[in-house]
Amino acid sequence: MNWNVGEAAHIEDAVLTRAAQAGDVTALGLLLERHRAGMRAVALSVLGPGPDVDDVVQDAAVTALRRVGDVRDPAAVGAWLRMIVRNAARSLLRGSVPVRSIDDLHLPSTDAGPERWLEQHALRDWIWEAVEELSPALRLPLVLRHFSAGVTSYERIADACGVPVGTVRSRLSQGRSKLASALAATADVPHGDTARRTRASRIEARETLAAAEGGHFGALMRERWSPEIRLLRGNDPVGDSGILARGMDGDIEAGVRQRLVHAVAGRSLVVWEMDLLAPADDPGHCPPSVAWLMTLDDAGRPHRLRLLHPRPVRAIQSLVPM
Structure with missing residues (x-):
């Protein structure tokens, strides 16, 4: 009898998982509710009691939304969900959060046909919408x-x-x-085409860096960015296009270069994550990386920019004024 009950549960999991992979948000919600107790138990076993338990379970729910198209055995979705929680909890203990770029969502498994590939594209675009x-x-x-x-x-x-x-x-x-x-x-x-938008954003990032290295960052801002562009620290304005141009020109003159490593592009928000390459004769000149967090205006132009470094170095003197 227990075997039959277990078999029925696996069959229902499989049905709900396939529906979720086809874009049924209700099915995904039912899956998460069915397995929430098991997911929470895993988080408790790794982290012990505390607020991080609920955070990890919530994070796992969003991860499940993004990655449900990856599930190859729909009947075993419960084990897959618990694995996500376990990995997230262990990474939290190590001081890092496991992430997977949204750009990776469109990559089909090696045995996936075109239908599965299209489903994953559609799911990614739906999430961003x-x-x-x-x-x-x-x-x-x-x-x-x-x-x-x-x-x-x-x-x-x-x-x-x-x-x-x-x-x-x-x-x-x-x-x-x-x-x-x-x-x-x-x-x-x-739903918009997120992959195309992200590819275009990567191209724009590289063109921006090339313009900066050629001494044309100010001209590029005037051409492509909002005339109302403002540099923010948190929520506080600290400068306009002039300070951005001077800061970038100063970095280039000092021998600092940036290299794009990751891009996230929505209709209203773009994130460029860069490695910062310090000059060879001054390896401590700048932090190792910087994230450009750009809010776009209605025309799709950068309107507000936050520059985020992994840690404060020289009070971020190069681009953010004291």
Whole structure:
């Protein structure tokens, strides 16, 4: 009898998983509810009691949304969900958060046919359509937490947003909750092509760096960026296009170069994550990396820019004034 009950549960899991892979947000919600107790038990076993348990389970739910197309054995989705929680909890203990670029979502498994490939494209675009429905205050923490490569810790997100860590936790919780409603609301509307938008953003990032190295960063800003561009520290304006141009020109003159390593591109928010390459004769000149967090205006031009370094070095003298 127990075997029959277990078999029925696996069959229902398989049905719900296939429906979720086809874009049914209700099916995904039912899957998460069915396995929430097991997911929480895994988090407790790794982390012990505390607020991190619920955070890890919530993070795993968003990861499941992004990666449900990867499940090859729909009947074993419970074990897959618990594995996500276990990996996230262990990474939290190590001081890092596992992330997978949204760009990777379109990559099919080696045995996937064109139908599966198209489903994963559609799922990725649908997620971004729902993310765009969130308020800016909820959108930025959620995108950084789940779709950036290096701005994933609560502390770094707090620095980016100019709010306390507790506020980041609260906004992430609200964002995840509202994302479920936004997914349901956007299920039947046209979705933008996220892959094409991200490819275009990577090209733009490289063109921006090339213009900077050629001494034309100011001209590029005038051509492509909003005339109202402002540099922010947290939520506070600290400069305009003039200070950005002077800062970039100063870095280039000092021998600093940037190399794009990751890009996230939505309709209203773009993240470029760069390695910073210090001059050979002054390896401590600058931090090892920088993230450009750009809010776009209605014309799709950068309107607000935050520059986030992994740690304060010389008070970020090169681009952010004291």
